[in-house]
Amino acid sequence: MAIEFIATTYSAGRFKLGPINTEIPEKKITAIMGKNGSGKSTTIRLMHGDIKPLEGRITLDGRDVWKIKPVDLARQMSLVTQEINDPLSFTVKDVMMVSGYARDHDEASMLQALEIFGLTPYLYRDFNFLSGGERRLVTIAASIYQDSDIIIMDEPTNFLDVDNQMLVYQVLRQLRKKGKTIVLAMHDISAVSAISDFVIMLKKGELVDQGPTSSTLTVENLRKVFNVPFKTYETPWGVNFSSPLVSEKEMD
Ligand SMILES: Nc1ncnc2c1ncn2[C@@H]1O[C@H](COP(=O)(O)OP(=O)(O)OP(=O)(O)O)[C@@H](O)[C@H]1O
Secondary structure, X not given: OOEEEXXXXXXXXXXXXXXXXXXXXXXXXXXXXXXOOOOHHHHHHHHOOOOOOOEEEEEEOOEEHHHOOHHXXXXXXXXXXXXXXXXXXXXXXXXXXXXXXOOOOOHHHHHHXXXXXXXXXXXXXXXXHOOHHHHHHHHXXXXXXXXXXXXXXXXXXXXXXXXXXXXXXXXXXXXXXXXXXXXXXEOOXXXXXXXXXXXXXXXXXXXXXXXXXXHHOOHHHHHHHHOOOOEEEEEOOEEEEEOOOOOOOOOO
């Protein structure tokens, strides 16, 4: 399942994205990084065929993704968005069923996906009355239940406590091991460094750099993207990046 951006551009109001040329590595974790408003969600929506490019193409195994029938696309790609709209009074089970509508219903797999996050007791709860973090975990469980080859998530760890963030990253690693292609829009630089194999860095809709995380996630690129200085430091879990968030001292 290869996703390719070929000279892709998009425009919404005054915002312009691209041109983007990239091939999302299969069976790896790709992180899309950039400041607020840099175009991460737009890139993800293009990848999922929710919006059409202005110029160029986004292809899934050579086919324009926006032309693929939703039911066929759902077998190949799942998307966890930032905002979860549920105008109806859906239960957690309904949310799972909607996500899994293109696969054969399998109650055991559905419960298994919820159980990863300890959510089986929530099966008949009203989704709208769950906390922000619980809703996020349900939608991640729903995308696991969907069982597509490609899993896209927009800021999957938003609203989550550190233990649940760790759980989500652990689950993402397991999904990669199972051969899933994963694409994440992310803010958290340490998490990008720890979990992603490939990184796409955006600034104001432009591609700043892309490549293997080990060689692309550099202090130089981070400074370009975020306009603040960064330094690396060693932690017991590997190299991390730091900027003077709450310090009065300037870094050079
Ligand atoms: N339909 C639209 N009409 C006008 N502007 C839009 C539209 N959709 C997106 N934009 C603008 O495009 C820019 C990129 O938005 P996008 O949601 O892709 O950013 P992002 O990198 O995901 O940001 P964040 O980190 O805040 O989620 C923003 O300035 C946004 O206001």
